[in-house]
C-alpha cells in the first residue's frame with residue numbers, strides 16, 4: 001500500500017492570525033485554512049490535519065467547522081487531552097483524532113505524549129472518542145514503551161514524532177532512524193498503524209525510506225513554506241512524488 005499524506009494546514013491560519021488576530025471579523029482577514037483544502041486535494045493529499053490549540057494561536061473553532069463542512073477528505077484533528085477539546089472533537093466528529101501533548105509556551109509540539117505515564121487520564125478520552133466512531137492516534141516519541149502503552153490503551157494508530165530525527169544530522173540522524181525503526185517494528189507487531197510527523201521536509205524525507213511499516217506522514221510547515229514559492233497544489237504534489245520513493 002502506498003504511503004498516505006496528511007497535509008497539516010495550521011500555518012495557513014498562522015499567516016492570517018499574524019495580521020488579523022485582533023480583528024477576526026474583518027472582511028480582509030485572509031487566508032482562510034478551509035480555502036486551501038481544494039488545492040491540497042488537487043496536489044494529492046489524502047487527508048487534512050488541523051490542530052486546534054488551547055490558546056487558539058492559529059486554527060480557530062470556526063476554521064475547524066468550516067474545514068469540516070467544506071472538505072471532502074478525511075479530517076485528522078490534533079488535540080490536547082482537555083475536556084474542552086474532547087467536547088469539540090465529539091461535536092466536530094472528524095475521522096481521526098491524534099492526541100498530542102500541549103503546553104502554552106512551546107512554539108510547536110515539542111515532545112511526544114507520555115502515554116505510559118498519563119495512561120489513566122488518557123484512557124477515558126480514548127474510550128469516548130472510539131465510542132463515537134473516531135479513530136484515535138497517539139503522537140509519541142519513537143520509544144517502544146510508548147508504543148506498547150498506545151496499543152494497550154486502545155489506540156488504532158501511533159504517530160511517531162520525527163522532530164528529533166529532523167533536527168539530527170550525520171551519525172545522530174542514523175541513531176534516530178534506528179529508534180524510529182524499532183518503534184515502527186513494535187507498532188507493526190502489535191497491530192497498530194504506524195504514522196509519522198513533525199519536521200519532515202523535502203530533503204530529509206529520503207532518510208525515512210529506511211524505516212519500515214509507515215502508513216502515513218503528516219506534514220505541515222515544509223509544505224506551507226514551499227507553497228510560498230510554487231503554490232500550494234504544486235508544493236503538495238512535489239511531496240507526494242517524493243513519498244512514492246518509500247517502499248515500506
Ligand code: PXP
Nearest residue numbers: 109139197198199218219220221
Ligand atoms: N504531527 C503532529 C502531531 C504535529 O503536532 C505537527 C505540528 O503541528 C505535525 C505533525 C506537522 O509538523 P510540521 O509542521 O513540522 O510538518
